[in-house]
Amino acid sequence: MNFHVSEKYKSSGKRKTILAALLVVGIIAGAAWMFIASDSLYHKILAAIITLLLIKHLPSAYKNIKNHDSSYPIVSIIESENKIDISHKGAVVSMPLSDIESLRIQSAKGNIKSLLLTTKSFSNLRFEGYENLAEMAELLKKYTPAGKIKNATWYHR
Known part of the structure; x- marks a missing residue:
């Protein structure tokens, strides 16, 4: 997706x-x-x-x-291949979904504003301003280890 x-x-x-x-x-x-x-x-x-x-x-x-x-990358979560592709200006960086260490979901007024993803491959990835962030969060929750998902009650940059 x-x-x-x-x-x-x-x-x-x-x-x-x-x-x-x-x-x-x-x-x-x-x-x-x-x-x-x-x-x-x-x-x-x-x-x-x-x-x-x-x-x-x-x-x-x-x-x-x-x-x-x-200047904004396109994020593709490909469940069938078990990877995340981040493409920006023709360059594509792939990362296996198994590299996800933790996920922080930042919300404001009940809406998801950003996702902070900590991985083994890259230290931190931040997804902010994307359409369907709630759907992205649900997909990433499936591949995040148990107990490593945190819902932040306040939103910070």
Whole structure:
């Protein structure tokens, strides 16, 4: 069964990325204004340092906004082959379901928000924002050792 990230989660993440980029641009504009308007050498040096430190993040912010939709992996749980495939941008990583050590289900207001999977192959896998997270949790519960499933009563990032 394939699991994809929901469009709502993608748009929320993209909106947060755009707002963070706008905040950085606003701080850079304020620092540039401080550089121009200030007569104090201290303020000019401070404004230049702030601008130089923040301006290097703008190309990566643009890249994140541009490629945001393709930055989420597709998770396939193949019960017949006893494995999980995680594909991202053409690369596929497979892991046997027998490698699952523990599963933590994080809920908020009765809805599953994320799954934290501890495995032997990879230390931790986090599944957040996927459609049908409840169904994914039920599939993963089948392969998690007894007593290693924890339902978190609060949701944290």
